[in-house]
Amino acid sequence: MDKLVLALLGIIYILGTCSAEFTPADNYLVNCGSMVDATVSGRVFVADNSQSVVLTSPQTQSIAANTSLDSVLSFDNAVLYQTARIFTAPSSYSFKMKSSGRHFVRLYFFPFRYQSYDLAKAKFKVSTEDVVLLDNFTMPSNSSPVVREYSLNITREMLILTFVPEGNTSSFVNAIEVISVPDYLIANSAQLLHPIGQYLGLETQPLQTFYRINVGGPKITAENDTLTRTWLTDQSFIQNPAVAHPVTSQGNLNYQKGGATREDAPDSVYNTAMRLTNGSSVSNMTWRFNVDGRSSYLIRFHFCDIASTSSHLLIFNSYVDNWSASNNLDLSEQVLGVLAVPWYVDFVLQSSDPSGKLTVSIGPSGLGNVAPDGILNGLEIMKMNISTGSVYVVKPPSASKRQLPIILGSVLGGICAVIIAIVLCVIVRRKTAKKKKPQTPLTSRPSSSWTPLSLNGLSFLSTGTRTTSRTSHTSGTNSDTSYRIPFVVLLEATNHFDEQMVIGVGGFGKVYRAVLQDSSKVAVKRGNQKSHQGIREFRTEIELLSGLRHRHLVSLIGYCDEHSEMILVYEYMEKGTLKSHLYGSDQPPLSWKKRLEICIGSARGLHYLHTGFAKSIIHRDVKSANILLDENLMAKVSDFGLSKTGPELDQTHVSTAVKGSFGYLDPEYFRRQKLTDKSDVYSFGVVLLEVICARPVIDPTLPRDMINLAEWGIKWQKRGELDQIIDKRISGTIRPEALRKFGETIEKCLAEYGVERPTMGDVLWNLEFVLQLQEAGPDMSHINSMNHISGLHPNTQRISTLEISTTDESLLVDYSQMSASNAFSQLMNTEGR
Ligand SMILES: *[C@@H]1O[C@H](CO)[C@@H](O)[C@H](O)[C@H]1NC(C)=O
Ligand SMILES: *[C@@H]1O[C@H](CO)[C@@H](O)[C@H](O)[C@H]1NC(C)=O
Ligand SMILES: *[C@@H]1O[C@H](CO)[C@@H](O)[C@H](O)[C@H]1NC(C)=O
Ligand SMILES: *[C@@H]1O[C@H](CO)[C@@H](O)[C@H](O)[C@H]1NC(C)=O
Ligand SMILES: *[C@@H]1O[C@H](CO)[C@@H](O)[C@H](O)[C@H]1NC(C)=O
Ligand SMILES: *[C@@H]1O[C@H](CO)[C@@H](O)[C@H](O)[C@H]1NC(C)=O
Ligand SMILES: *[C@@H]1O[C@H](CO)[C@@H](O)[C@H](O)[C@H]1NC(C)=O
Ligand SMILES: *[C@@H]1O[C@H](CO)[C@@H](O)[C@H](O)[C@H]1NC(C)=O
Ligand SMILES: *[C@@H]1O[C@H](CO)[C@@H](O)[C@H](O)[C@H]1NC(C)=O
DSSP states (O other): OHHHHHHHHHHHHHHHHHHHSOOOSOEEEEETTOSSOEEETTEEEEETTSTTOEEEOOTTSEEEEEOOGGGTTTSTTHHHHTEEEEESSOEEEEEEOSSOEEEEEEEEEOOOEETTEEGGGOOEEEEOSSOEEEEEEOOOTTOOOEEEEEEEEEOSSEEEEEEEEOTTOOEEESEEEEEEOOGGGSOSEEEETTTTEEEEOGGGOOEEEEEEEETTSOOBOGGGSTTSOOBEESTTTBSOGGGEEEEEOOSOOOOOTTSOOTTTSOHHHHTEEEEEOOOSSOOOEEEEEEOOTTOOEEEEEEEOOOSOSSTTOOEEEEEETTEEEEEEEEHHHHSTTOSSOOEEEEEEESSOOTTSEEEEEEEEOSOSSSOSOOEEOEEEEEEESOOOSOOOOOOOGGGGTTSOOOOSOOOOOHHHHHHHHHHHHHHHHHHHHHHTOSOOOOOSSOOOSOHHHHHHHHOTTSSSOOEEOOEEOTTSOEEOOOEEOOHHHHHHHTTTTOGGGEEEEOSSEEEEEEEOTTSOEEEEEEEOTTOSSOHHHHHHHHHHHHHOOOTTBOOEEEEEOGGGOOEEEEEOOTTOBHHHHHSSSOOOOOOHHHHHHHHHHHHHHHHHHHHSSSSOEEOSOOOGGGEEEOTTOOEEEOOOTTOEEOOOTTOSOEEOOOOSOTTTOOHHHHHHOEEOHHHHHHHHHHHHHHHHHOSOSBOTTSOGGGSBHHHHHHHHHHTTOGGGSSOTTTGGGSOHHHHHHHHHHHHHHTOSSGGGSOOHHHHHHHHHHHHHHHHHOSOOGGGTTSTTOOOOOTTOOOOOOSOOOOOHHHHHHHHHTOOOOHHHHHHHHTTOO
16 A cells, blocks of 8 residues: 555656656657667657658759768767768758747758768758758868757748758758747847847747857756757856856755746756855956857856855846946846846847957946855857848748748659659559550650659669769769660660651650550650751750759650660650640640649749759740640640750850740840840740730731730730730639739730849749739738738729639549640641741
8 A cells, every 4th residue: 555655656756747847849850861760868860761751852862871980989979970961952851840939950960971972071051941040051170060059930830941052062961950949948038238228029030059058067968958958068168267166056946937947947057157256356257259240149147046145145247248238136136035046137249249259257246335246157149140141942842832932942852752753653654554545645845754763663774774874963963863775675665766656746856655664654755867956955955954853844764875866765744735735726724723833833943943053054945835744734844955054153144046936035135145044034924925815926827916925915914904815714713813913923024124024933932922812812911011022902902703713623534534636736846946
């Protein structure tokens, strides 16, 4: 019986102590680049190839690297530094947030050599959707580990940490922690040091921990802290140790309401301190820290009077950079007039000294009636306004939908998408191979899957010799994603280039539908050796495409250059060109929403071309015939034969002979032969017009002023009457607000001069906004404050009374029934450049 009572008491005691501790709602610990989980001081860092981690990275550009344990053994948390994930293209980790509010985000870095990668030379950016954590970041030269800790108020459902290589280097990370902390950890206000006042707005302020010091006490590591923080000793920061001496207390601390809590700092911080030594010549105790000059800092002093024998004896001053912080501070007056009460006070230093030094001092008060004294238990220095750079986001595939897009970069990929794509494409291929569909509607430049993995995974070259060609990637890295395919394999796949298999003809040559040995479908583009668009464009396409992996860009599966053949093999795009779905064929019309989604997808692909690499890539031939649709009507940009890498940093354009397609050509480029990414924006503007008007960009059968769609459309748009000329089949389903924004976007894209046109990123944003307007209805007033939105006129709040069709599934069913049209193949023949 006694034992039972004891056991019960024990349980109650354990429960009691447990519930007093803070349990983080979000607690992500990731061991990057590792195949196995690692346990560090009782905390489990999961391998980043495990299911619970969402890593979004272009294929082959995320490398799991390791080094020997011996080389890291001398560091704390050695096992975390033994592996790293290296990225050669923008990539992200995303974390679903269970709780909104303050979180610690910790990043671990240790530079080592792995194969051809020297991480000590890496230079990169790390950003969330709202804040740039690191910019132009390089490792310090002493090759020791670096841990960066941030305190972020995360209110989104998902935290996306994007790693972006800068220069022509790579980025990397060894481990990541994302952990909820109590909301009260950072209050909204603090005292301003100079000018004296109150600082408001800490609540939303991102902070970076610069220093966290257990003054007068030992180092505290994650396992002994209430929030897994690390507290360093003050030994290397104190300037005049002679005037101070450490004090420690074993006694109980009097935690009080209104004072600090155990989460603010653990007992071992408040139980140790530095105290001013009572001597004949009393001066200040001063600690000095290296910080970034001219930056803002939040400075938190932790106090606890563990030294006095009664109240009102310990009264002192504190200073930051010679500015007075607290004057005649009497700790026993702060909370309840008792001793040993943990307490802290926050100050904001708006601009640190240009020298990059920050000093904190504790000195005697000026009062005559108390002995000179002073104490400090702990100190935290946190940088505010971490970086001014612009954020870069690589969204995980599932996060792209239904979020207000403030997307500056969007590279999609990632494990989930690839797996899903493979599964889908295996299913589709199985089905299609069995059915032997009668002439699928097609196009000059087709395809249909996520290639690199389907290549490795399905091994369609199992009988052929697979030679890897290392082509140069635009960002200067190697990629193994382009494969040389033996001619015999292609002969077989196309039934000896059977004319029956031709699905398109272009200036380059013919495009064949082909079925590989594993019965997967591909599109084979065979260069015409007499073609004037010869070998150079063949090379361009191989080089550009083999480095490009994006959900909205058609993938190159391989090529063949045997017997002076020029053959490119692409993923097969089941649903053909966007153009064929707009006019000139008997296919059912695409819904307005589907059209918008296609525009958004292609804008994303182009935006990636323009910004995803060190040098931007200009497509030069943006048109509806070069936007292909997969079996789900998802858009992918194709045909990179004319693409050029953009201007070097010191130039603003590339001078080049004018190429492109009539009707889409940027007039400025035409006149001045100066190519910029804004030429693509112009052409894309024409595509947008084509999408909403559903007519050819050049139609010589029409009256003179209507022949050129760009000229004609912009005339109506400028009159505010775009609604008069849009596709009658969908005009009833477009909300006026959405149409207005769409029209404005077109108008901006078609601006006379490139400088006046938006970037592809802006276009993307605007299109996503159009989709929001279309779906969310007219009440978008809360978004009006965002600077992206201009020209929303409040006087036009007519609400469309028409029902908006959102039955995508039914549309898909319809489309699966469609068949090829004769009109279509005629169109294809006029397609050649
Ligand atoms: C990295 O991991 C591989 C596979 O586990 C192992 O063979 C290799 O020795 C490791 N390299 C180092 C430097 O530890
Ligand atoms: C990073 O480097 C680029 C170019 O070297 C420079 O323009 C930019 O201002 C730098 N950013 C930061 C935050 O130092
Ligand atoms: C970029 O690559 C070139 C040549 O490979 C090299 O000389 C240069 O140092 C690299 N730049 C950076 C920032 O690593
Ligand atoms: C986080 O920011 C939101 C406003 O964006 C604010 O309402 C909330 O109180 C903040 N949370 C904390 C813990 O500061
Ligand atoms: C940390 O905790 C461990 C056991 O939990 C203990 O052995 C160690 O002394 C503690 N260290 C400090 C600095 O308190
Ligand atoms: C400090 O020194 C003064 C005289 O110098 C003495 O009166 C006082 O008692 C001392 N205080 C402590 C706490 O030792
Ligand atoms: C503070 O004052 C000391 C002594 O006057 C001086 O040496 C130091 O440079 C000052 N520090 C700052 C940041 O102004
Ligand atoms: C302590 O430092 C402050 C600011 O630099 C200075 O005004 C004060 O005179 C110093 N006190 C002593 C005792 O040196
Ligand atoms: C931080 O940056 C914001 C916006 O750039 C600015 O409004 C604010 O004043 C800055 N805060 C500090 C403490 O410098």
